[in-house]
Amino acid sequence: MRILWRHCQIATMEAGKYNLIPHAAMITDGPRIVWLGEAGTQSDDAIDREVDLHGRLVTPGLIDCHTHSVFGGDRSQEFEMRLSGESYAEIAAAGGGIISTVNATRNASQQQLLESARKRIHALRKDGVTTLEIKSGYGLSFADEGKMLQVIRALGAEMPLTIFSTCLAAHALPGEYQGRADEYIDEICQRWLPAWHAQGLVDAVDAFCEHLAFSPQQVERVFHKAQQLGLPVKLHAEQLSLLHGAGLAARYNALSADHLEYLCEEDIALMAQHSTTAVLLPGAFYFLRESQQPPVALLRQHQVPMAISSDLNPGTSPVLSLRLMMNMACTLFRLTPEEALAGVTCHAARALGISDRCGTLQAGKEASFVAWDITHPAELSYWLGGTLSKQVIYQGEEVWHD
Numbered sequence: 001m002r003i004l005w006r007h008c009q010i011a012t013m014e015a016g017k018y019n020l021i022p023h024a025a026m027i028t029d030g031p032r033i034v035w036l037g038e039a040g041t042q043s044d045d046a047i048d049r050e051v052d053l054h055g056r057l058v059t060p061g062l063i064d065c066h067t068h069s070v071f072g073g074d075r076s077q078e079f080e081m082r083l084s085g086e087s088y089a090e091i092a093a094a095g096g097g098i099i100s101t102v103n104a105t106r107n108a109s110q111q112q113l114l115e116s117a118r119k120r121i122h123a124l125r126k127d128g129v130t131t132l133e134i135k136s137g138y139g140l141s142f143a144d145e146g147k148m149l150q151v152i153r154a155l156g157a158e159m160p161l162t163i164f165s166t167c168l169a170a171h172a173l174p175g176e177y178q179g180r181a182d183e184y185i186d187e188i189c190q191r192w193l194p195a196w197h198a199q200g201l202v203d204a205v206d207a208f209c210e211h212l213a214f215s216p217q218q219v220e221r222v223f224h225k226a227q228q229l230g231l232p233v234k235l236h237a238e239q240l241s242l243l244h245g246a247g248l249a250a251r252y253n254a255l256s257a258d259h260l261e262y263l264c265e266e267d268i269a270l271m272a273q274h275s276t277t278a279v280l281l282p283g284a285f286y287f288l289r290e291s292q293q294p295p296v297a298l299l300r301q302h303q304v305p306m307a308i309s310s311d312l313n314p315g316t317s318p319v320l321s322l323r324l325m326m327n328m329a330c331t332l333f334r335l336t337p338e339e340a341l342a343g344v345t346c347h348a349a350r351a352l353g354i355s356d357r358c359g360t361l362q363a364g365k366e367a368s369f370v371a372w373d374i375t376h377p378a379e380l381s382y383w384l385g386g387t388l389s390k391q392v393i394y395q396g397e398e399v400w401h402d
């Protein structure tokens with residue numbers, strides 16, 4: 001089915017720039033774009049259907065490249081306790097913190113995890129997301145991490161968006177391995193990862209490199225295994241301190257290093273050299289009321305592309321809108337609205353290793369786009385809260401209209 005989408009403006013986002021075409025049209029054939037350009041200049045090939053976009057502004061479908069959308073329970077009561085003045089020790093004693101999410105995730109059935117995640121993903125979809133990455137990391141056992149990875153695959157099969165699955169078993173040390181972190185890493189490398197990889201459950205491998213999680217030496221063992229299995233890696237790095245995790249990730253040709261508040265210039269140079277994308281997560285920065293900002297000026301100087309993501313998770317970033325993250329990237333990290341839009345399209349695709357098919361609007365690429373009822377793309381970063389009227393087209397088919 002060849003469709004002519006006419007009467008629109010298009011921001012193609014090629015090379016991370018708006019490249020605005022004011023009087024534009026696009027032709028799609030099934031899930032692919034076959035042509036786009038100035039209205040009236042297309043060839044007269046047979047068109048099966050025409051769709052009038054009423055002057056709307058078309059951008060690539062948004063890509064949320066770093067989320068923990070599958071988890072049991074939530075931490076809203078912990079949020080309330082914290083704001084009522086209770087200490088971290090009191091909250092931990094009441095069963096709070098990441099362990100509460102691990103327990104709730106372990107106790108939830110696949111069906112329960114699926115249903116709760118579906119609602120959160122629905123919220124992201126309503127805001128223009130057509131591609132999403134989801135990490136495991138709250139099961140922390142062979143059975144429960146496997147359960148999370150199965151749920152991620154099931155969500156991808158049933159929902160009208162593309163979902164990538166990342167194994168984050170090296171997220172936190174489970175209680176039963178207390179004091180035996182190296183044995184836990186051995187289990188992941190020797191038994192778990194090869195098994196999940198053989199079942200086709202893993203698209204990439206991630207870890208949390210931080211004093212309160214895993215050391216660079218432990219992370220490197222996970223990366224080494226991933227490399228043997230032919231799986232790309234990425235890393236939670238430099239969020240709370242400088243451990244040079246981003247440099248380590250770059251040396252393993254990581255798709256991305258994420259968070260990066262404490263990133264240093266030496267590691268930025270390595271990221272540039274190895275084409276590792278910087279993923280900035282302003283929601284966690286905001287929710288934790290952090291003050292150390294990621295080194296945006298240096299990332300620009302070294303031409304390391306910056307992606308923006310929700311980091312949707314129950315503990316530090318309960319974010320249900322990627323567009324809100326564009327605003328926060330501008331207000332908190334001083335990105336331009338053009339950089340923010342590139343961060344959730346072109347550069348987010350790079351952070352997932354899918355630049356060849358997604359993230360920009362060009363002939364040959366996936367026909368996943370949003371037609372927004374706005375006049376300039378800066379509005380996507382400018383309006384705070386609420387919803388913007390839009391049509392979301394996923395692989396050539398309209399999947400949302402409001």
Ligand SMILES: [Zn+2]
Nearest residue numbers: 066068236311
């Ligand atoms: Zn994360």
